[in-house]
Amino acid sequence: MTRGITITREVHFRQGRGQRKVLAEGRAPEGKPLPLGRVPRVSRLMALAIRLEKLVRSGEVADYADIARLGHVTRARVTQIMSLLNLAPDIQEEILFLPRTEHGRDPIRERHLRPIAAVMDWRKQRKMWQAIKEPRAGPAG
8 A cells, every 4th residue: 555645845937938837946036026928029030130140250150051051941031030130220229129018919020120121221211110110000990
């Protein structure tokens, strides 16, 4: 006859990589509460483009084709992501610090930025950026 054993421990959930929750031993850390929502995907892609460019410039990776191979994505997708570096520096900064998305889809997506990044005049880029930042007017009613 086997007897059950009961173990009592304090545990808490913490945010793991991505949206995954991880069970951790001990009490939850005190202090500042975790921010609500998630970092917009376009902000993460902007940061990735900056990081990848640094890797190419330092010689840690040979070129964008090497990045595509290592990342298991197409060279076209790497080009799309890296084109974010063609945006005016102030636009890049705004993208990096977009507010967290608390529910639903991100209001600004990478595909919205492709036409802006294709324009080499930063003044025109800024006008186009302002247009996509303004809240889209929904149908009246």
